[in-house]
Amino acid sequence: MSFSNRKWLGLPCALLLLALGSMAQAEPYLAAQMGLKCGQCHVNPTGGGMRTVYGNTFAQTALAAKRIGAEEDLWTGQVMKFLSVGGNARANYTYVDVPHQDATNEFETEEARAYLDFGVIPGRLSVYLDQRFAPGNATNMEANVRYWVKENALYVKAGRMYLPFGYRLEDDGAFVRQLSGINMQAPDEGVELGVEHGNWTGQVALSNGAGGGGELDHGKQITTRLEFVQSRWRAGASLLFNDAEAGSRSGAGLFGAFNAGPFTLLGEIDYIDDDSIGADGTKLMATLAEADWKLRQGHNLKLTYEWLEPNRDLDEDEQTRTSLLYEWSPIQFVQIRAGVRIYDGIPQNDNQNRRQAFLQLHGFF
């Protein structure tokens, strides 16, 4: 693998000048840093999407380097008693250098989403919508009804939803999220039962297993996630089984996190056995190790190292992905992220050895 040093060093200087940055939506390191469950800041108990009143308040008072505006103008997301709104928009400038190809760079709208939560029976029954408006055509990502059978303890959710498996990362390109196929680009239709009890949070979902598309067979997917949350550490496990006609798919994952002052470590290991790949099925594995360093309020330095084993029966086919990101929240609801990602794979595949740098403006509420 070889890269033109001049090309690499010649990344837009603005990238370095603007290399400052802080938090995002669906960033489990924040929950680990604060010793909270995902559902503390998100209306979805498994994290991601619309923020709760606590999550919005936290974003304004604890995450941003500085809060501007009048004291009394504290955004809670609740525009009226029974309706909360939220959203995310990410605009990127991305530079990609694939060996033996001309480097490319482009501006792109990574995503623009809006959330609506109709809390028709406050604390008990709500109808939730997550609509992606860009890129491309408007697409519904989540549409479900959630009923807390026992307030803050037991709920049932039905409709279109993200399935519970491992950490719900903002980075859908992470190997662990690609491997499981469960990320914030691939909702599914089904029903989920969730339990919140003391330090425990657990979910089990039964879904079509068709990645949000129409059901193609009679088989269903079952996905479970169980996590024990302490103030300084947490650990959990996930399981999935998809009884698909094209070949069953089963998987398991372990994940955990530890916080020590400004440092937070996250780890996840996932294993998938997919009978639909190859004549005899394929066993795959991926890991994620993430370290976050809160330099000061509003500033976070993130280092991740990922490893992918696309076929356990083959040697020397592993891939890695190393990322260094700086995240800066100068004011509430604004985040600037700058980072580089280095992909390392087999030398005969150029795409597995690309370099990527990006600068992102992220607005959320």
Place this chain on the structure above:
Amino acid sequence: MDAGNTNLLARKGIFLLAALVLAGCTAGNGEGLDENGGAIPIVPPVDSDFQQIQDTIFTPICTNCHVGANAPQGLRLDAANSYALLVNVASNEVPGTLRVSPGNPDASYIVQKLQGNNAVGARMPFGGPYLSQTQIDLVRGWIAAGATPPPASVSNQLTVASTIPAGKESAAPGTANLTVIFSADLDASLVNTATFGLRDGFDEPVALVGTKVPDGRPNVVELTLARPLPPGSYQLDVRGAGPAALADNAGHVLDGDADGVAGGDYLMSFDVKPGAQR
């Protein structure tokens, strides 16, 4: 066990986990593997043709999304368009990579997208279930054998097989390019701005500034307009009669009116509507 011991154990556990994750988890050296990271095949290539792929993969699976004016990345995989929009066409996501590079399945973006080793975006079909290895091998085999066209495009008659936008379709505001796909390879020397005519709803001509037969796609003409089309109705005229009539490499003049006899213009109407999406 008190809380202090629990936390200590947890710390050790997490650090052990991190160490295990990092230890030995490096990239492979690719020895004994093909470009895709698979074992170098010891089986002969799958004997497949485009029609088989169209009938068993593109039409029943891919056209759930990849069809019509809203096809993702502009890639229509219905029978009328798929071949012309795949073979020797640069991918939108990685413009340096062809969607189908004849003779080279590993360098073909469609194969990378189907196998999940693509540089950008999600593996296809989006959200799964993904194609079986047998289905992927069909695509690989066809590309390895040279990505030959479907039999329907080998004809002794020249007709318009498809257009983008299609007839009676609504194109996005700002559309500045039209594509015409023919049933056979064109005599490129006959292709020029006089061969095509575009008129708006007031029967006023709309200027074409360029016509191009793309490299490796001799049955396709890309038309470049002088400016993006505003909302309204339009009619495209492909000449099959008169001195500007199109013909294929074998000298067959365009049967534009589809009466089975060479000659006659091909006429197609479409709209550009405010808010319409491609």
